[in-house]
Amino acid sequence: MNEFQLIERFFSPLGQTDNELFVTGNGDDCTVLTLPAGASLCCSIDTMVEGVHFLKGAPADRLAYRSLAGAMSDLAAMGASPAFFTLALTLPEVNEAWLARFAAGLKKLVDAYNFPLLGGDTTKGPLCISIQVHGLLYAAPLLRSGAQAGDIIAVSGTLGDAGAALSLLEKFNMKSSGLSQEEQYLLERYYSPSPRIALGQALLSCASSCIDISDGLLAEAAHIAKASSVALSLDSDKLPVSSELLFLKGKERARELALSAGDDYELLFTLAPEKWEVLVAGVPELRLSQIGVVQAGEGVFLDGLRAQNLLKGYQHFE
Amino acid sequence: MNEFQLIERFFSPLGQTDNELFVTGNGDDCTVLTLPAGASLCCSIDTMVEGVHFLKGAPADRLAYRSLAGAMSDLAAMGASPAFFTLALTLPEVNEAWLARFAAGLKKLVDAYNFPLLGGDTTKGPLCISIQVHGLLYAAPLLRSGAQAGDIIAVSGTLGDAGAALSLLEKFNMKSSGLSQEEQYLLERYYSPSPRIALGQALLSCASSCIDISDGLLAEAAHIAKASSVALSLDSDKLPVSSELLFLKGKERARELALSAGDDYELLFTLAPEKWEVLVAGVPELRLSQIGVVQAGEGVFLDGLRAQNLLKGYQHFE
Numbered sequence: 265m266n267e268f269q270l271i272e273r274f275f276s277p278l279g280q281t282d283n284e285l286f287v288t289g290n291g292d293d294c295t296v297l298t299l300p301a302g303a304s305l306c307c308s309i310d311t312m313v314e315g316v317h318f319l320k321g322a323p324a325d326r327l328a329y330r331s332l333a334g335a336m337s338d339l340a341a342m343g344a345s346p347a348f349f350t351l352a353l354t355l356p357e358v359n360e361a362w363l364a365r366f367a368a369g370l371k372k373l374v375d376a377y378n379f380p381l382l383g384g385d386t387t388k389g390p391l392c393i394s395i396q397v398h399g400l401l402y403a404a405p406l407l408r409s410g411a412q413a414g415d416i417i418a419v420s421g422t423l424g425d426a427g428a429a430l431s432l433l434e435k436f437n438m439k440s441s442g443l444s445q446e447e448q449y450l451l452e453r454y455y456s457p458s459p460r461i462a463l464g465q466a467l468l469s470c471a472s473s474c475i476d477i478s479d480g481l482l483a484e485a486a487h488i489a490k491a492s493s494v495a496l497s498l499d500s501d502k503l504p505v506s507s508e509l510l511f512l513k514g515k516e517r518a519r520e521l522a523l524s525a526g527d528d529y530e531l532l533f534t535l536a537p538e539k540w541e542v543l544v545a546g547v548p549e550l551r552l553s554q555i556g557v558v559q560a561g562e563g564v565f566l567d568g569l570r571a572q573n574l575l576k577g578y579q580h581f582e
Numbered sequence: 583m584n585e586f587q588l589i590e591r592f593f594s595p596l597g598q599t600d601n602e603l604f605v606t607g608n609g610d611d612c613t614v615l616t617l618p619a620g621a622s623l624c625c626s627i628d629t630m631v632e633g634v635h636f637l638k639g640a641p642a643d644r645l646a647y648r649s650l651a652g653a654m655s656d657l658a659a660m661g662a663s664p665a666f667f668t669l670a671l672t673l674p675e676v677n678e679a680w681l682a683r684f685a686a687g688l689k690k691l692v693d694a695y696n697f698p699l700l701g702g703d704t705t706k707g708p709l710c711i712s713i714q715v716h717g718l719l720y721a722a723p724l725l726r727s728g729a730q731a732g733d734i735i736a737v738s739g740t741l742g743d744a745g746a747a748l749s750l751l752e753k754f755n756m757k758s759s760g761l762s763q764e765e766q767y768l769l770e771r772y773y774s775p776s777p778r779i780a781l782g783q784a785l786l787s788c789a790s791s792c793i794d795i796s797d798g799l800l801a802e803a804a805h806i807a808k809a810s811s812v813a814l815s816l817d818s819d820k821l822p823v824s825s826e827l828l829f830l831k832g833k834e835r836a837r838e839l840a841l842s843a844g845d846d847y848e849l850l851f852t853l854a855p856e857k858w859e860v861l862v863a864g865v866p867e868l869r870l871s872q873i874g875v876v877q878a879g880e881g882v883f884l885d886g887l888r889a890q891n892l893l894k895g896y897q898h899f900e
C-alpha cells in the first residue's frame with residue numbers, strides 16, 4: 265500500500281462535506297475554500313508525539329479522538345464553529361489495522377460536528393500527529409485580553425480528571441479490563457475530552473475573556489491575567505472536581521490536580537456578574553462553576569496568596 | 583527557556599504582517615483572519631522528518647528554507663499568492679543557536695514574500711517540521727484535472743538537480759568547503775528551491791492544468807493524466823537539465839534524474855499551443871520548456887513507450 269492508496273482508503277472518506285464552505289481542489293496541490301459572507305477564519309495547529317504526549321502502544325482510535333478533540337478545544341475557546349481540519353501524520357510503518365482504528369477515532373468527531381478532513385500529508389518517521397483545525401466566526405472572537413476587574417471567573421465541567429488518568433494509562437494499554445468504574449471514568453475524560461464548542465458560542469455574547477485549559481488552570485489563568493493586565497483571584501474551595509476524582513485521590517490531591525494538571529480541555533472564562541444567569545440558562549446541560557473574581561493588579565492569586573510557585577502548567581521544554 | 587519564551591524570542595518576530603489579511607488573536611488560542619472580498623483560501627500541509635526527508639545534522643537555516651519553500655510550491659501550483667503559514671515544530675531539545683539559524687532560514691522567505699508566520703505549536707520529540715501554507719486566490723484555481731488533448735506539456739526551470747544533490751549532502755554536512763562549483767550549484771537547488779509563485783499566477787489565465795514536481799516528473803505527470811483522463815506523451819530529448827548536472831552526471835544519468843528524482847519543486851503544466859508565446863513573454867526571467875503533448879488516452883508515455891515501469895516517484899511507504 266503506497267501513500268496515495270493509504271490516503272484514498274483511510275482518509276478520503278473523512279473528507280465529505282455538506283457544510284457551508286465552498287470547497288474545490290481537495291486532493292489537488294491545495295484545498296481551496298470560499299468562506300461564507302461575513303465569516304472570519306480561525307485556525308490553530310497542535311502536535312502530539314509518541315512517548316511525549318501519549319504512551320507507545322496507545323489505542324489508535326482513542327489517540328485520534330483525543331488529538332482532534334484537543335485541537336478543536338482551541339476553536340471552542342475563540343467561540344468559533346468547527347469548519348474543517350488538516351492532518352499531518354508521521355508513521356513508522358503502514359499498519360492497516362492501526363490506520364483503520366485511527367480513522368475510526370477521527371470519524372466520530374467528523375460526524376458529530378460535520379467537520380471534514382480536507383487535506384494532509386502522510387510521511388514515514390516516529391509517530392507524530394499534527395492537526396490544524398479551522399473554524400468560522402461571525403462575531404468578534406473571544407480573546408484572552410478582555411477580563412475586567414469585578415468580573416466573575418468561571419470554568420466548565422470538572423478539573424483534574426485527565427491529569428489523574430495519566431497513572432492509569434499504562435495499565436489500560438496492557439489490558440482494558442480490570443479497571444474500576446471510577447478509573448474508567450478518568451480514562452474517558454483523558455481519551456475523550458469534550459471540546460466545549462456550544463459553550464464557546466454562547467460565551468461570544470457575554471464573556472470578557474476565554475481560554476481553554478490544556479496546560480493546567482493556574483497556567484491558563486496566568487495567560488488571561490497577563491493578556492488582560494488584571495489579577496485573577498481564585499478560591500480553591502470552589503474548584504469543580506468529580507466525585508470519581510475525589511474518591512480515588514482524596515481532597516488534597518484532587519485539588520492539586522485541578523489546579524495544575526493539563527489535558528482537561530475545559531474552558532476558563534470571565535464575565536460581568538449580571539450576565540451569569542443568562543449564560544447558565546443557555547447551556548443547561550453543562551456544569552459551570554464560579555471559581556473567583558477578577559481584580560485590579562497582576563498575576564494569579566489562590567485563596568489570597570500569590571500563586572506563582574504553584575504554576576506547574578505543562579511546559580514542554582522544562 | 584520554556585515554550586513561551588522560545589516562541590516569543592524566535593518565532594513571534596516572524597509574525598509581523600502588513601498584508602491584506604485582517605488579523606487578530608495571533609498568540610491567542612487561534613489566529614483569526616478575515617479574507618479580502620472575493621478571495622478564496624488555499625491551504626496545504628507538508629511534513630519533513632529528520633532521517634527521512636533530511637539528514638541528521640543538516641544546517642538548520644537551510645532546512646527551514648527548504649521546508650517552507652517546498653510547502654509554498656503547492657501554493658504556486660494552484661496559482662495562489664502566499665498569505666501566511668503556521669509551523670508545528672517538534673524538537674529533541676532547546677538549542678538556541680539551532681533555533682536562531684532555523685528562524686533566520688524562515689525569515690528569508692517571510693521577508694521576500696511578505697509571508698508571515700501566524701500560529702504554531704512547539705513540542706518535544708524527534709525532529710519533525712510540519713508547515714501549513716495558506717494562500718489567496720481571486721480566480722478559479724489551477725487544478726490537475728483540466729488538461730486537453732492537443733495541449734502542450736511544459737515545465738519550468740531544470741529538472742534533476744535536487745535529486746543529484748542527495749549524494750552530496752553528507753559531504754556538505756561535514757564541511758561546506760571542498761565542493762566544486764557544480765556541486766555547490768546542485769546543493770543550492772536542493773536546499774533553496776524557488777517556489778514558482780509568479781509563474782503560477784501567470785498560468786491562471788492560460789494553463790489547463792498544473793502540478794508542482796515534488797515527487798518526480800513521471801509521477802506528477804501520471805497525476806495530471808489520471809485527473810484529466812488524458813495521456814501525457816513526453817519527449818526525453820526535450821527535458822531541461824542544467825549544464826552542471828550534465829557535467830557531473832553525464833547525459834544518461836541526468837535524464838534519469840530529470841524523469842524520476844523529486845525535490846525540484848518546478849511546475850509541470852499544460853496549455854493550448856496558441857497561448858505559449860504570451861506566457862513566455864509574461865515571465866521573461868524564467869526558463870520554460872515544452873516537453874511533450876497531451877493526447878487522448880490514459881497514462882504517461884515517454885518517447886512513445888508507456889512509462890509505467892519508469893514511475894519511480896518517491897513513495898513514502900514503499
